[in-house]
Amino acid sequence: MEHGIFSVDWIANHAKVSPASIACEDVSSGRVLTYAQFDDRIARLTRTFVTVFKALQDDRVLVLSRNDTDVLEIQFACMRTGTIFVPLNWRLSITELQAIVADAEPVALFYGSEFRNVAEQLASTGPIEHSIEMTAGASSEYESLLNAEPMRENYVRKEEDLWALIYTSGTTGRPKGVQFTYGMQLANAIAMGSAFRLGTDSRNLVMLPQFHAGGLLTLANPVFFFGGANVVVREFEGSLVLRLLTDQQTRITHTTGVPTVLEMLLKEPGFERLHSTSLQGFAFAGAPCAVSTIERYVEMGVPVRQCWGMTEVGPFPVVSPLAMPAQKYRSSGLQNSLVEIVIAGQDGEPVSNGQLGEILVRGPTVTPGYWRRPEATRESFTSAGWFRTGDVAYRDDEGYFYIVDRRKDMFISGGENVYPAEVERVLGLLPDVAECAVVGVPHVKWGEVGRAFIVRRQASTIGLQDVRAHCEMHLGRYKIPNEFVFVDALPRNPIGKVTKATLRDIVKVS
Known part of the structure; x- marks a missing residue:
């Protein structure tokens, strides 16, 4: 095929090679889908995209839902039809969501039943042609769409084609859609697979929201790429997450959180049971984490992996090694294998180790820019193609990065x-x-x-x-x-x- 690896359908491939392997589990509903079943549902949804939505390449498909395996199906149906997957942050106000709808101009909106009122408001004021309700596996508009015959003809993907838009707030208050290409997704899967040693036996707990890069791109998609399984919880709830992490039947090997999650789990009764888990990597990012908290997890034998990144760069250009030296606990780790990073001074030139400067990132996991925001895109890149993160840091002589300030005022x-x-x-x-x-x-x-x-x-x-x-x-x-x-x-x-x-x-x- 002309476009090679970018046109390989991850789910369809695993459905052929290992059809009985588990692709995903939905904890709230108890649904368990093998790769064959997951592939079949995506193929049926793909038929609906083409015959009902009349979706064309680059049409946008919005999703307003708490974590759900249905969200993952929609994402891959977008992949197969060349449409663009747009997960919405359900924590936003109706005014903010309306602004995103106006910017994305979607052909369809999928929504969880708990967001029916919000979805109706969005559909009444925005350019939404189709609005479909989901009810976590129960009888619903969504499930009725899957009565269609499976469609196996797939859109031919190129490296630069868009798979997803993830909206982030901008410094001006206007949301910006960060563009994710097939090339970015593939590069990120390879980089995270290498950093976290992902494989067919990997079982990732998805507890961060799927509208975030952390809940969707950091480990969930890379796990699919390598043929592992994603176990999905609606949202973070301390006692449930601790039970899943310590359940030998569930056998979670990886998960991603934020420092607040680590702190909350520390306070849960039975936290000490984490010492006997199957965890191979507990990634976290988003804010500085107290060294004492890291030390507590290390005492339990939990391999916590501090990371640094942002939606626009992949999302994790920096990941701490599996065996993090204690004297490096305040760092965010080392750069991953597929990116270039420099610390630049105000003149844009690299500074020496130990000196403060702005983090600049370049590589295949970096976004090509913002949806319909050419000026914001130009301002975000240097003439040499480096993405300006706005984060201030320094690198020590061993290559570890230390974040000392974030983007101005954020x-x-x-x-x-x-x-x-x-x-x-x-x-x-x-x-x-x-x-x-x-x-x-x-x-x-x-x-x-x-x-x-x-x-x-x-x-x-x-x-x-x-x-x-x-x-x-x-x-x-x-x-x-x-x-x-x-x-x-x-x-x-x-x-x-x-x-x-x-x-x-x-x-x-x-």
């Missing part, structure tokens, strides 16, 4: 990126708000939370309840500041710019 709450400019834009919609500034501050449970400083307009009586209610209408819950502080003025430097460093240093608030 903070991470419970593993979710929060951009202050987006929150400030929403607060600025209130007529009684003269100006505002949002910063991230430490939090015991979530790592960081937002603190908003607000200057009222003269004679305004706007209060805490008014501001919070306004945010709840326009922002996803995790973006809403944990604290609102009314001040007479914001601190500024000599050129009039708000000094957020000063705001972060305010410990006591009224």
Whole structure:
């Protein structure tokens, strides 16, 4: 075939080679699908895409659902038809979701039954031709679509063709669709397979949301590439996850989380049972993790693998080795085998080991850019093709990376990126708000939370309840500041710019 490995259908191939091997398990419904069954369901859904949706190459297909094996089927039906898979963040507000729908212009929307009201609103205001409800394996519109005859003719994929869009918030508050190509997916599968030693015996627990690169791309798709199994839970719940990780019948070998997940599991009764698990790799990223937490897992014999990355770069260019030296626990690890990384100074030139600079990444796992955002794409790359991450770090003499600051002003709450400019834009919609500034501050449970400083307009009586209610209408819950502080003025430097460093240093608030 002209396009070689990019046109190889991973699921169809495993269905031929090892049809009885388990492809995925859905914990909430108890569904277990072999590769033959998984392939058959995808083939039936593919027929619907072509005959019912009349889907064409590059048409967008949206999914609004908690974790579900149906989501994985939709992803691979997109692969077979050349349509673009777009998972939606169900934590966003209706206003935010409507903006994404308007940008993506989808041909279809699949949604979990719990999101019916949201889906109806999206369908009534956006360019959605088909809206299909899913009910986790029970009788539903989705299951009725699978009554079609299987379709085995597949779209011929090229390296640069788009498989998925994953929307992330931008510093301007407007969501940006990060483009994922078939070449990126293949390169990521190879890189993660090498780093985490994936194979046909791998069993990955999917507990991060599937609308995130961490829940879908980090290990789930690479495990499919290597013929292993994905065990899917609707969402993270400490006691359930601990039970699955320690169940010898379930035999989980890999999973991906965030530091908040590690902290929550530590507090679960029976945490000590982790010492006898089948875990070969517990990857985590998204925020710094306390060394004491890492040490506790190491004591249990759990191979925690600290990583660094972002949606746009694959997502993990940096992964800690399986046997991480104790003196390196504060690092995020070493670069993976398929990317180039430099630490660059303000002049764009590489700096010496030990010196701070911006992380630049180049390689086959890096996005070609943002959906319909040519200006944002140009700004994100250097003339030599390096992606500007905006993250500040240094590399030691052994090649370990240490992240010392994140993209300007951004903070991470419970593993979710929060951009202050987006929150400030929403607060600025209130007529009684003269100006505002949002910063991230430490939090015991979530790592960081937002603190908003607000200057009222003269004679305004706007209060805490008014501001919070306004945010709840326009922002996803995790973006809403944990604290609102009314001040007479914001601190500024000599050129009039708000000094957020000063705001972060305010410990006591009224």
